[in-house]
Amino acid sequence: MPMVDIAGKDYEVDEEGYLVDLSQWNEDVAKYMAVEEKVELTDSHWEVVNFLREYYAEYQIAPAVRVLTKAIGKKLGAEKGNNKYLYELFPYGPAKQACKIAGLPKPTGCI
Amino acid sequence: MLHIVNKSATERSTLESCLRMATKGSAVLLIEDAVYAATNGNAAAAKIQAAAADLKIYALGPDLAAWPGACWTESMSWITAVLWIWSQSTATVSLGCNLN
Amino acid sequence: MSDMDEMEDGSGIVKKFMFLNRKAPHGTVYALEGLEVVLITAAFDQDVSMVFTDDGIYQLMKGIDTKGIEVKDFSRTYRALEGYDIEKLYVDQASLDARGLTEDDLIVDVTVLSVDEMANLMAEQDVVISF
Numbered sequence: 001m002p003m004v005d006i007a008g009k010d011y012e013v014d015e016e017g018y019l020v021d022l023s024q025w026n027e028d029v030a031k032y033m034a035v036e037e038k039v040e041l042t043d044s045h046w047e048v049v050n051f052l053r054e055y056y057a058e059y060q061i062a063p064a065v066r067v068l069t070k071a072i073g074k075k076l077g078a079e080k081g082n083n084k085y086l087y088e089l090f091p092y093g094p095a096k097q098a099c100k101i102a103g104l105p106k107p108t109g110c111i
Numbered sequence: 112m113l114h115i116v117n118k119s120a121t122e123r124s125t126l127e128s129c130l131r132m133a134t135k136g137s138a139v140l141l142i143e144d145a146v147y148a149a150t151n152g153n154a155a156a157a158k159i160q161a162a163a164a165d166l167k168i169y170a171l172g173p174d175l176a177a178w179p180g181a182c183w184t185e186s187m188s189w190i191t192a193v194l195w196i197w198s199q200s201t202a203t204v205s206l207g208c209n210l211n
Numbered sequence: 212m213s214d215m216d217e218m219e220d221g222s223g224i225v226k227k228f229m230f231l232n233r234k235a236p237h238g239t240v241y242a243l244e245g246l247e248v249v250l251i252t253a254a255f256d257q258d259v260s261m262v263f264t265d266d267g268i269y270q271l272m273k274g275i276d277t278k279g280i281e282v283k284d285f286s287r288t289y290r291a292l293e294g295y296d297i298e299k300l301y302v303d304q305a306s307l308d309a310r311g312l313t314e315d316d317l318i319v320d321v322t323v324l325s326v327d328e329m330a331n332l333m334a335e336q337d338v339v340i341s342f
Binding site for chain 1: 284288294
């Protein structure tokens with residue numbers, strides 16, 4: 001599997017660029033992945049990224065986008081729990097891009 | 112002789128076959144899905160317990176840990192948990208790690 | 212995008228899928244792979260039931276600790292099923308009994324069924340997939 005150098009440290013990623021070992025994740029990794037995905041990280045992005053990491057810690061999976069949207073709505077409010085808001089933050093798919101930045105595997109059944 | 116069983120006794124008959132063939136004084140080590148058989152209330156537990164009169168029964172610790180240990184009571188003292196068995200490819204049994 | 216169009220056309224069809232989980236969680240990959248299939252099926256808005264019978268019941272045990280055997284503890288993923296709108300979880304009473312277990316030993320809320328009830332439920336399905 002390919003290796004990438006992030007802030008002087010080597011990380012293993014899969015063929016689509018997702019971090020292989022979740023436990024290696026840190027903010028440098030998130031920033032690197034964000035640049036790869038052409039996403040400029042703001043507090044709103046971090047809110048979603050952190051939410052995903054908590055979700056994964058709790059359930060051991062990366063949620064499908066529909067599930068993510070619903071769960072975000074419950075936790076952060078209806079104005080954030082909708083496709084429009086999440087796609088504005090992550091134009092190429094909130095589950096896909098935000099998961100990558102959060103160091104999670106690609107969601108099962110991800111669209 | 113050390114017999115190692117890794118299939119669940121409620122799915123396959125490997126444990127039963129093993130207990131039938133094992134000669135007095137032999138050791139039977141349960142690993143992977145076979146450890147379920149040594150849990151309280153499992154239909155196979157009584158068979159192993161009966162066999163423990165003639166055999167030394169062991170179960171691999173990490174596999175047991177993956178099974179929530181609500182069952183580990185005094186009545187299970189006929190079984191010994193082994194913390195770890197494999198050192199590289201050599202199967203050496205490190206004995207005597209009693210469950211607590 | 213013809214595939215997408217076909218899916219759109221067929222979106223009104225909802226079939227009853229039953230996933231039958233019969234194996235212990237860690238000795239083989241069946242349980243984990245089966246769970247992935249269930250999660251994918253859920254994305255297509257189908258009527259999904261999950262049944263746990265025989266050693267499959269061990270997948271739902273509370274307090275599993277897989278650190279020592281270095282595999283993923285996916286038992287917690289069953290608690291995410293609600294978010295995927297999969298709320299029909301059934302357990303076979305006889306399988307619980309044969310393992311000295313009760314509903315209280317399980318990580319999620321389930322409906323415990325007798326053999327007859329399970330047989331009827333199975334007969335109602337359009338598709339039964341066994342892992």
